[in-house]
Amino acid sequence: MDHVLIGPAGVCTVNTKNHSNQRIWVAGRTLMVAGTRQRYLPNAMHEAARAGKLLSAAAGLAVEVTGVLVFVEPKGITVRERPETITVLTDGQLLRWLNRRKPVLTPEQLARIVAVAALPGTWRRQPAAPGDAVALQRGFAALRTEVLGARRRRAVWALAVAACFVIAVFKLPVIIAWVLPMLTHAG
Known part of the structure; x- marks a missing residue:
């Protein structure tokens, strides 16, 4: 995963794709870049589910994670049907989308999730050896x-x-x- 954002509005995994000046087309589980089908949606779903599972286990509470797929400077994004579990945005839309989200985490939940997200052991089964x-x-x-x-x-x-x-x-x-x-x- 490229980025994990944690704030009062929840946890998001953000997967960025640079397809400058290319057209993006989305319909449910299908995503095409310049007419070529890409596996970005299933990959983003997997990353969000994995992050949710790992953070939930480490924090000792259910952590829902929203998967976000962000395209950098595309020529345009056409969404015929929104994907069920992934939000597809341009880099110019990301900040506005984040700011519009409603708070869902208490300060205590937020602090706990941030604390465990900072630990390398949360993301790997065995922390890296000193060597x-x-x-x-x-x-x-x-x-x-x-x-x-x-x-x-x-x-x-x-x-x-x-x-x-x-x-x-x-x-x-x-x-x-x-x-x-x-x-x-x-x-």
Whole structure:
């Protein structure tokens, strides 16, 4: 899941999808992006149900979770039939939708849910071992090195293309002056 929002209006799992400038079509359990069927609705339903189950077990109270699917800057969303358990919104609609929700949690429930949501053991069966943090740092370091290498290669290619362009612009008259007499003598 991308995000878990917890507030007086309840708990939401928010799954974001970047389909900028594409049309979204929703009808019940079917969701299509630019004419291609996607499994976003079942995945969002699963995430919300899983979060509800895990938070309920950890908090010792029934926690209902609303699944929200948010599309970033789509060309438009057409909803023929609203999905039963998932709310589909654009990024521009999310804040307004959240603000309109009515409070359903007491301050005590809210504090309890927030406290257990902050614990890694709530989301995993076994909390990460201390050695895992070191491995994770090594993995991020390797990823950072790979990204920096890709940036360098991209910069070298950009410079090479620019150099070829400059050479072509300044040497083109010389090349034309050299080739043109050959073409006129051949004809």
